[in-house]
Amino acid sequence: MKIAIVHDDLVRKGGAEQVALSFHHAFPSAPIYTLSYDAANTYPEFRSCDIRTSWFGKFIKREKNMKRFFYPLGVLAMQKLDFSEYDVILQSTTHCAKYVKAGDKTLVITYCHNPFRLVWSPDSYEKVKESGSLKRKVLNKVLAALKDIDIKAADRTDWFITNAQEVVPRIEKAYHPKKPIAVINPPVRIENFYVSNSVSDYFLVVSRFESYKKVDLVIEAFNQMPNKKLLIVGKGSREKELKEIANNNITFLSGLDASNLARLYANCKAFIFPQLEDYGITPLEANASGRPVIAFNRGGVLDTMIPYTNNSMEATAVFFDQQSVASLKEAILLFEQLQFDPAFISAHAHTFDESHFIEKIKAFVLEKYNGEAQIPQKLPKQSEKVAV
Missing domain, CATH: 3.40.50.2000 (Glycogen Phosphorylase B;)
Structure with missing residues (x-):
């Protein structure tokens, strides 16, 4: 099983970044793809990982600049990442990790921390809420474009996982997933x-x-x-x-x-x-x-x-x-x-220790992958073992 981990961006320390680290601990040989990587401002453990950034991340690393140029440059950069050669994409995302290209036979598993907040709840941001009429008109056009991109990207997901029951109805409302959403609570180290x-x-x-x-x-x-x-x-x-x-x-x-x-x-x-x-x-x-x-x-x-x-x-x-x-x-x-x-x-x-989270994530990924493997074109040979 050839698996890639994709995380939105690695430019800060937060719960989502801890989830990405736990994905690495679950699948240590899998590369981690991301929009931008700022080693100085995220968890130091990422320095020992195989981090691969988009072309955007080669030029822009700071969180402030990343947000400033996210649309359209960051979006375009993530859309250029092609994962057709991978069997499984394991995404940790609120926004752009799900924008990458997946092959027709690639299993896409999306750990969605929340639907893209800027798109689905723009008024939760003070700068958006307090913007003047002219600026708001421009913002609305940008957000409409982002929403369309976000919906189409999410539709490529085979299975959604999220962090808490609180988020399940938001994912259902935004993305209308075809299969039940699993809840696997994030870990504590x-x-x-x-x-x-x-x-x-x-x-x-x-x-x-x-x-x-x-x-x-x-x-x-x-x-x-x-x-x-x-x-x-x-x-x-x-x-x-x-x-x-x-x-x-x-x-x-x-x-x-x-x-x-x-x-x-x-x-x-x-x-x-x-x-x-x-x-x-x-x-x-x-x-x-x-x-x-x-x-x-x-x-x-x-x-x-x-x-x-x-x-x-x-x-x-x-x-x-x-x-x-x-x-x-x-x-x-x-x-x-x-x-x-x-x-x-x-x-x-x-009971929320990282070891339990890793066990649940590995079990979920392998169960879904082996289920997909029952489809003839994905059926492994008898002599092959699933390697992670």
């Missing part, structure tokens, strides 16, 4: 985290600084609770604005290595997750450190957390129902009245 014997006095947020992440909501809540400490780890387009509104009980950190980040997770009172995410790796990273989560009661946390109802010793999170300062503060005050079991929380996180 448990070995990167540990349970501490002592807990400090701070709450923790680890996030990019973008509007939908709702970091400003947490800052506003802690501004009203000056006796409580908050550490925020991250960077992003709203960094300056967020720092300007934060009081002295709030500290910002960035550029941490894995060991220092693990230490912050292990020693926090609780991890705060205010946003609506399709999945969300960071709450599970906190759980892997034995720490409970205070989370908005929507999205991927419904798949991954055990919310407190009446027994906090068998819970991993406290949920709040509204993305408001009052609702978050109420959850924080409730949390401080409860006692959690770090061993129980950590054991729960272990």
Whole structure:
């Protein structure tokens, strides 16, 4: 079985990039194709992989420039990548990984983190939502073209996988897949985290600084609770604005290595997750450190957390129902009245370990490939073994 891994772009550190790494661990001999690769700003483990970029990636590596020239150059570059010689394409994508060419006999498996958000939910981007009438007219034409490309590319997929039940109806609405969508929750690299014997006095947020992440909501809540400490780890387009509104009980950190980040997770009172995410790796990273989560009661946390109802010793999170300062503060005050079991929380996180994800992905790919192999033109010889 000749297999290729395709990921949208490798220019940042995030949950989707962790999935691409796990694909590599599942199929270590498979090359990883991508639009652009910025080794300095994504996970260092990719440096030992066989990374092959589009022609676009030979000239443009930085995330900011990649977004600026994505349409039409990035799109055209991915459409030029031809995988006709491969038996299987395993795609990790929200946008352009699915734009590549597949052969008539190539099995295409798409791990869709979410339908292309810019195309299907353009108003979730402030720059789009706040654009003037003339700019919006131009944007609408571009987005209409991208939507057409996106739909046609997705139609080449034989099997969809996604990260959480939250995303299934979005994929069904956008792409109308012909076969059932599988849900395989993304992994947590448990070995990167540990349970501490002592807990400090701070709450923790680890996030990019973008509007939908709702970091400003947490800052506003802690501004009203000056006796409580908050550490925020991250960077992003709203960094300056967020720092300007934060009081002295709030500290910002960035550029941490894995060991220092693990230490912050292990020693926090609780991890705060205010946003609506399709999945969300960071709450599970906190759980892997034995720490409970205070989370908005929507999205991927419904798949991954055990919310407190009446027994906090068998819970991993406290949920709040509204993305408001009052609702978050109420959850924080409730949390401080409860006692959690770090061993129980950590054991729960272990069920999402990367090893389980790799087993499920390998089993899915091989099952679908062997099913396709029953078609005469793909039937292997008796003496052949499926090699990965």
